[in-house]
Amino acid sequence: MKISYVKIKVPDKLKTQIKNALGTIAETRDSKIRKGMNEVTKSIERVQAKFVVMAEDVSPPEILFHIPLLCEEKGIPYGYISTKKELGNTVRINVSSSAIAIENVGTGNDNILDDIIKNLEEIKK
Numbered sequence: 001m002k003i004s005y006v007k008i009k010v011p012d013k014l015k016t017q018i019k020n021a022l023g024t025i026a027e028t029r030d031s032k033i034r035k036g037m038n039e040v041t042k043s044i045e046r047v048q049a050k051f052v053v054m055a056e057d058v059s060p061p062e063i064l065f066h067i068p069l070l071c072e073e074k075g076i077p078y079g080y081i082s083t084k085k086e087l088g089n090t091v092r093i094n095v096s097s098s099a100i101a102i103e104n105v106g107t108g109n110d111n112i113l114d115d116i117i118k119n120l121e122e123i124k125k
Contacts (some may be wrong), residue, residue, distance in 0.1 A: 005064040006056055006080055008123050014116065015081045018053060019090045021112050026092040028106025033091050037063060040101040044070045049101035051113050052078040055087045058098045067099060077117045 043049040071078040084096035
């Protein structure tokens with residue numbers, strides 16, 4: 001049995017939606033995005049994260065294993081995109097990122113995550 005932290009299969013269309021939303025949020029001046037394992041873990045534990053995104057190609061998978069569990073425990077929605085490189089590029093950092101947490105979507109982006117979160121909830125059922 002292969003241990004995986006990828007708890008839900010996110011359809012490509014939804015991954016694109018997530019990437020577009022993250023891009024918009026990253027470009028908004030007053031948005032707040034936590035990057036990297038430790039920052040993301042802290043953000044979830046403090047219940048500051050509004051939405052968490054993980055890359056599907058993280059190795060070894062154990063390093064992200066606690067994230068979905070923590071998110072579920074704290075009631076924080078989460079999703080996945082395909083690669084670390086893609087995740088880093090999407091949030092406008094020039095390095096790969098295994099996980100990010102959005103703490104503030106920024107002015108004017110209030111409902112940007114609503115549809116994505118709703119769709120992710122549907123997939124989980």
